[in-house]
Amino acid sequence: MLDSVAHGTIVPTSEPHFWADYFCHDLYPAPREPSPGVPELWTSLLPEHWTKDHVCEWLQYCCDSYKLDANCIPFSHFNVSGLQLCNMTRDDFTEAAGLCGYYLYSLLQEIRTQGFPCHTNTEDRSPPISKQEEKLEVKTEVVKRNRPSTINRPAVHSSHLWEFMRDLLLSPDANDGILEWDDKEQGVFRVVKSEALAQMWGKRKKNERMNYEKLSRALRHYYKTGILERVDRRLVYKFGKNAHGWK
DNA sequence: GGGTAATTTCCTGCTT
DNA sequence: TAAGCAGGAAATTACC
Structure with a gap:
């Protein structure tokens, strides 16, 4: 196209x-x-x-x-x-x-x-x-024309890790096999290329020292906030009740 | 400058 | 043995 x-x-x-x-x-x-x-x-x-x-x-x-x-x-x-x-x-x-x-x-x-x-x-x-x-213009839920909360600054660095991963899952072309859905209905996904994911995240955050160990620690912080839920399988995560936009 | 959120970094111990 | 997971603790960064 x-x-x-x-x-x-x-x-x-x-x-x-x-x-x-x-x-x-x-x-x-x-x-x-x-x-x-x-x-x-x-x-x-x-x-x-x-x-x-x-x-x-x-x-x-x-x-x-x-x-x-x-x-x-x-x-x-x-x-x-x-x-x-x-x-x-x-x-x-x-x-x-x-x-x-x-x-x-x-x-x-x-x-x-x-x-x-x-x-x-x-x-x-x-x-x-x-x-x-x-x-x-047709009224739509898609575009919420509110005054942005980040009115005085560019928000380039505001994206969160879980949103970054969610967007990767929703964009298979950009994903390059780094993340895969295990059960999309349940929000369960798998990290296929852990270090590639860490490098991609590090690139986004301009942090060359990022690795999967650090990234996974950040992901584990999401357990207590309900963004992610534990899955008793290696490299497998699940979106929690406080994660949105992945369905 | 203080408070807060979201990581980031480092660490120890455990599991696969 | 390596890789990954769990989670504590402290540091860092950005924003309000």
């Missing part, structure tokens, strides 16, 4: 320093010269220059800040570079993620044309859609 845009070309019309002029310093830190070996933040780059990881982080940011339901966004469909993302049409977005895709397209265009939004603390940060489009 997205192949049609995967090989397109677009020449960015703005230089990075021009883009940086749009930065809202209340919401985002001022762009810095990247240190050697330190990956640049997606917020400091033109969308056309984003890597696949940047696109993933942007999606996460949109989910957190605009209360989009991550379950409605098939992340595997957005496993593209920023350049490919920018070449996607609104229809591509809508086809990939329904109403969420529709909003994501609007958000991306807002960033491309206006830079990152500079909101005051009291403003509603709803996805940028026109009044006419708004009239066409």
Whole structure:
């Protein structure tokens, strides 16, 4: 579906320093010269220059800040570079993620044309859609257009471990066989590639020292909060009553 | 600056 | 013997 845009070309019309002029310093830190070996933040780059990881982080940011339901966004469909993302049409977005895709397209265009939004603390940060489009909007449970709780900061780092694993389970393409459902109805899943999972989590948290031993300790903390339940099998976990969005 | 939540790190002991 | 699990304790980090 997205192949049609995967090989397109677009020449960015703005230089990075021009883009940086749009930065809202209340919401985002001022762009810095990247240190050697330190990956640049997606917020400091033109969308056309984003890597696949940047696109993933942007999606996460949109989910957190605009209360989009991550379950409605098939992340595997957005496993593209920023350049490919920018070449996607609104229809591509809508086809990939329904109403969420529709909003994501609007958000991306807002960033491309206006830079990152500079909101005051009291403003509603709803996805940028026109009044006419708004009239066409059907009420849905999918998009909860509340003012985000993380209004003063990017929420790129707010995702939790269990949500990260849940999203992996729900995106088989991105999963790469790392996690598998044992009993999807019951929320029981198995860690197939423990160290790969730890590395992926470590990459997300920018922690190269992450390993499965530490990750599993973090998972065991979820037992007491009801996010996970114990399963008396090695490498097998079960979502608890306080975990949501995995069904 | 203090409180809190969510890890992260380290550890010992046990089980498979 | 290695890998994984269980859980205590303290440290770290980010956010409110």
